[in-house]
Amino acid sequence: MEAILITFSICVFGVMATVFLFSVAMRSRGEEEEPQAPEGLPSPTGRFFLEKTPGFRPHGSLPADALLLQLERHFRLEEQAALSFLEGPSVESLHAPSFSPLWD
């Protein structure tokens, strides 16, 4: 009789320990999983990065050819301003405005 009770107690203890360990394991697994966005909504993007969208152009940007023309005009205007400085060097003439479109 005593042997039966001891065996029964060990079985009950084993079942309780298994249940406890199983519940702890399930809780920690649930914490590791990230919440999923509902289907159909866009996935969230990183905080510091913007996804490139086709056709997207940052504000104020120009097509490459137009930018090239502006750079050329900028070079000529700045060259003239630098030549004016070299003809009469002074702090004022060094930083005199050239009215380049790139400096607006």
Added chain:
Amino acid sequence: MPHPSWDLFENLPPGEVDALLSLASPISLGNGEELFGLGDEATGVFLVVSGQVRLTLPLRVGERQVDVMVGERMTGHMVGWSGLIPPYRFTVNAAAAPDTELLALARLSLLAFFDEKPDVGYALFSNLARIMGQRLQLFQTMWVREMQHVVKTKTT
């Protein structure tokens, strides 16, 4: 034959200029045709007889690489000082715009001439130093102006 007043030959006697020009080879370039490229071996210098030479350097704009103008050489100007100064490599791209006539002076021919007439070599290299000094001052000034603009942009 009448010719322009070249910056490289300034203060040289007309007879010596003619002697130097007798060493030169004429070159004709169509609009946009390349005279030399960045990194090419420089075996001599060029004189612009007529037309214009655009000097450019590559710049990345988005996904493209474009050539941005960093200088223009007109009639009477020398092009390609790298042909006379070690390590004899061109540091820009050069192309004609529009149709352009030039004279090419090979370094070896010039140095052989200067061995015979060192006073002409002295005068020519003095002119080269003056031309390069002016271009250095020009770009130094343009660089400082760009830096001033960067500082203004960053501090306002």
